[in-house]
Amino acid sequence: MPKHEVKSTVKDEELIQKRREQISRGAVKLFIDKGFHRTTTREIAKEAGFSIGTLYEYIRTKEDVLYLVCDSIYNEVNMRLAELDTNDNTIEGLRLAIANYFEVINVMSDEFLVMYQESKSLPSEALRYVLTKELEMVQQFETIIQRCMEAGNLRIGPEEVSLAAHHILVQGQMWSFRRWALRREYTLERYIQVQTDQIIQGLEK
Amino acid sequence: MPKHEVKSTVKDEELIQKRREQISRGAVKLFIDKGFHRTTTREIAKEAGFSIGTLYEYIRTKEDVLYLVCDSIYNEVNMRLAELDTNDNTIEGLRLAIANYFEVINVMSDEFLVMYQESKSLPSEALRYVLTKELEMVQQFETIIQRCMEAGNLRIGPEEVSLAAHHILVQGQMWSFRRWALRREYTLERYIQVQTDQIIQGLEK
Amino acid sequence: MPKHEVKSTVKDEELIQKRREQISRGAVKLFIDKGFHRTTTREIAKEAGFSIGTLYEYIRTKEDVLYLVCDSIYNEVNMRLAELDTNDNTIEGLRLAIANYFEVINVMSDEFLVMYQESKSLPSEALRYVLTKELEMVQQFETIIQRCMEAGNLRIGPEEVSLAAHHILVQGQMWSFRRWALRREYTLERYIQVQTDQIIQGLEK
Amino acid sequence: MPKHEVKSTVKDEELIQKRREQISRGAVKLFIDKGFHRTTTREIAKEAGFSIGTLYEYIRTKEDVLYLVCDSIYNEVNMRLAELDTNDNTIEGLRLAIANYFEVINVMSDEFLVMYQESKSLPSEALRYVLTKELEMVQQFETIIQRCMEAGNLRIGPEEVSLAAHHILVQGQMWSFRRWALRREYTLERYIQVQTDQIIQGLEK
DNA sequence: AATGAATGAGCCTTCATTCAT
DNA sequence: GATGAATGAAGGCTCATTCAT
Structure with missing residues (x-):
């Protein structure tokens, strides 16, 4: 697009x-x-x-500003993620990718919140464009998971790859959306640890 | 409150x-x-x-309307959940509770979307009240998990109970928020199955 | 319409x-x-x-106001004209109708000016409606001229009736549009006399 | 001026x-x-x-542009008229002058419309100047009529010369202003013929 | 208790004009 | 002489809220 x-x-x-x-x-x-x-x-x-x-x-129009904001947030996130991409295919690589993503979210927590709460106000064409950006992020994780699978380090059905990728993204957003509840009980480090453990475990059945 | x-x-x-x-x-x-x-x-x-x-x-004020809406949605959700509460303490009971919750979300998908996207516009006092409602839902799942633990059917650390409950809620909301992506690939039944499997598995390390 | x-x-x-x-x-x-x-x-x-x-x-919209203005002016003009319609079919009747019309224009000179200068700013649908109102006025004079013709009091070709009616209207508007020049030299009475003479004479070849 | x-x-x-x-x-x-x-x-x-x-x-200022436009239109009209001035003093000469004028208007119909509809927006000093230009045109026709009168080819009172000149100008503008109605029924040639006939006839009482 | 006309602060957007380069 | 980015006053219009009936 x-x-x-x-x-x-x-x-x-x-x-x-x-x-x-x-x-x-x-x-x-x-x-x-x-x-x-x-x-x-x-x-x-x-x-x-x-x-x-x-x-x-x-x-x-004012909506253009919202688009500019969403676009720049996505670009920054993708840049930060690309920067840290280890490109290997071990479980450890996946674990690191997740941790990186969570850390990016932690830093840009406010921006994430804005984007997810306001993007619905975009005119439909712009909204569609922003959703493709979101899908690109999903695909980044799909690729990583795929690579792990192909290397034999992960055993999940191929139809579940996409869901797993969404899962990771949502788990990350949760740190932004529900911080009012989570930050009372967790540090970022602990949250990353517990969540990645659970995600990885979920992928190794 | x-x-x-x-x-x-x-x-x-x-x-x-x-x-x-x-x-x-x-x-x-x-x-x-x-x-x-x-x-x-x-x-x-x-x-x-x-x-x-x-x-x-x-x-x-207009915000009162938003509050009324959020309040009524929460009430309806809680009612529907309470209705189906089996009150037992087996893994199967937990599994059923999760499935129920997911089905409620599926039915009230639009309402959920509205609530999570607009509640930020509530005046702070009303917002706080709505958040307590959200916490009540978390607690409902905490209780169920707790009961399973106490019955020896689940082995997770006590500090993780709250996170697991949040996890379940978010997983459910994901079905509402990301339906633009998920409904292309999943039926509700399959989504419930895959997600509950993964959640339960994550709780049985 | x-x-x-x-x-x-x-x-x-x-x-x-x-x-x-x-x-x-x-x-x-x-x-x-x-x-x-x-x-x-x-x-x-x-x-x-x-x-x-x-x-x-x-x-x-603001243009609605312009429409309201044009509409009310036309209505007032048509009302005033109808009020004075003698409904006879003599040359004298035509002469009177013209004089009436000129007098109405004289009284509503400002309004006429506004209408003719600003109606171009109407949205096209409203403009079309206003033009039909103008045509109605043309038709009023066409009818009068026709009646005179049929009574044998006027001898002009039937294709010229419409033009003659336009002619009368324009001659009247001239008193509004060119008053900056005409009022220096003419009183309304004299203007009416000279113009009707000329119009009638033009119709009796 | x-x-x-x-x-x-x-x-x-x-x-x-x-x-x-x-x-x-x-x-x-x-x-x-x-x-x-x-x-x-x-x-x-x-x-x-x-x-x-x-x-x-x-x-x-922007109004200067409007002035430039009006000025250039008047200049073009006056130029075109001067070009065709036969300078004789017969009725036929008057007839030709009128026909010329009507043809110029026909060619510059849009420009005329603009000028008469927008000149009211000129700052007053510029407006006054433009009106003198209009008066110059009136005077051109006054001169022609005067010459005819002095040559004994026309018999109208001297106080009516100015009105007759205005009359001719307005009759010409009518072809521009009311074309939405007139062009359905008349060709330029026919319009010229009928109108000049009537005008001349009106001047020969 | 219900109605709906009235209010005006405030919003988004445009555009004539200026001025540094 | 030419350019075009910057300015901000001003305009059309909306809408939450009030209050007399």
Whole structure:
């Protein structure tokens, strides 16, 4: 699926990149605080460091800002994950990948929350694009699991690979969504340990 | 925690109950369709079958409606779960409880989605109350797991009981949140089977 | 052609009529002064005597106001003309009809100017409706001319009836459009006399 | 009345002329399409073939563009009329002048429409200048009529000369303003014939 | 208890104009 | 002379809430 396009009246492509990063960075803060709907475009402009007029040189609608935010979060997550990809096919490699993912979520906990709570407000085309991004993440884990299977280190039915990958993602999101309950009882390290144990165990029946 | 109170100018307690049910039932439909913020109070009144003036005789703010909705969803879920509680302490009992819960979620999938996506818009006091409701559900599963443990049918550390309960809840919500991906590949029956297997297996190390 | 409909959230049909008259009356004043585009909806509301919110209970868009204005002007003109229709078929009757029409234009000169200068801003459906109203006026004069012809008091080709009617209308509008030039040199009475003479003479070849 | 002056930061008088012609030519197109108020300065610049910054080197306000447009239309009309002036003093000469004028209007029908619908938006000083241009056209016809009168070919009172000239102009504009009605029933040729007949007849009482 | 007209703060967006490069 | 990014005042419109009937 091609990238969802956000129209801009500005020609300098580099400047567009720079300004949109400012927008995105500012907007996340606000969305975390007050949610998408309670944040005004003026606040976004101010937080980004320029006037409302300038904001609208780089986006066409408020929803574009939400898309920019979601896109940049996904990109950062994928980048961080790619950075740490060990590319081996042992159980230990899977374990590490999971731990990395959980740590990324821990760092970007607020961003995750925003993305999952607000993405429903995206116009449908943009929403579809964002969902493909989510699927890409699922596929990253599917690949890792697949590699383990093929190397004989994991014994699960091939139809369960996808579910297992979703499972891992959701388990990670749980650390973001339910932190109000979990952080009372767990440190990140302990959470990672217990959850990976359980996930791996579930995959080795 | 005491129930969050919604002020009304009407005295007749019974009428209040009836009207609020109408409001809640109508509002869920609309929230499912368009989300909380995109739904207007006028639409809510219309869907409930009376005028905007009357709506405001039974609530004080729009957020009250959201609270009413969340509250009624939780109540319905808890009712349905309680109905099916076998109260035994075997693994089979746990398995059945999980299946029940998943089936309830399947039926109320839209409602769950609304609740988890919109509850952040509740005023903090109401939010806290709703979270206690969520915790009650966690506790229901904690109790079941505990009973299994005490009967010797499960061997997990006591500190992990709470996490396991959260785990079950999240696994269920996953069926609601990620249906865009999961329903392509799984039927509810198969999903229940695979997930309960994995959960139980995770608890029997 | 059915009347172009303007949506309202208010139910009381009588109140709608009353409010729309207020709107129309206030708006004409402003449009005469500053034109449609330079007049703000806030100003319209204020001039009509209520708040911006109330204004929008009776219209859906700013263009609706323009339509209301055009419609009410046409209605008033047609009413005034009908009032004075002698319904006879002599040249004298035609002469009187023309004089009446010119006098109406003289009284509603500003309104005419507004209508002809701004109606292009109407959405196409409303524009079409307004044009049919204009055609109705043309037809009123066509009928009068026809009657004179049939009574043998006028001798023009039947294909020229329509043009003659347009001619009369335009001659009247001229008194509104070019008053900056004409009122320096003519009184209404003299203008009526000279123009009707010429029109009638043109019809008697 | 001296020409209304439009300030420019550019010195090269020739370049100014060239650019302003570009502006005017582009703007008419847009004004015909969307009217003055709905056309943006950016669109004007683009249509003219340069940047918004450059546009503002040759004008000071958006209204200047409207003035440029009106001025250029009048100049073109006057040029075309002068070109065809037979300068004789017969009825036939008058007839020809009228036909010429109607043909010019037919060719520049859109431009006429724009001018008469939008000139009200000119700042008052520019408006006054444009009105003098209109008066010049009136005077051209007054002169022709006068010459006919003095040559004994026309017998109308001297106070009616001006009115007759206005009459001719308005009759021509009618072909532009009411084309939605007239072009269904008339060709230009027939319209010219019928109208000149009537006008001339009206002048020969 | 029910109704629905009235209110106005506040939102998103546009666009004429400027000015540094 | 030309460019185009930046500005912010201002505009159209919505909607939660109130209150007289």
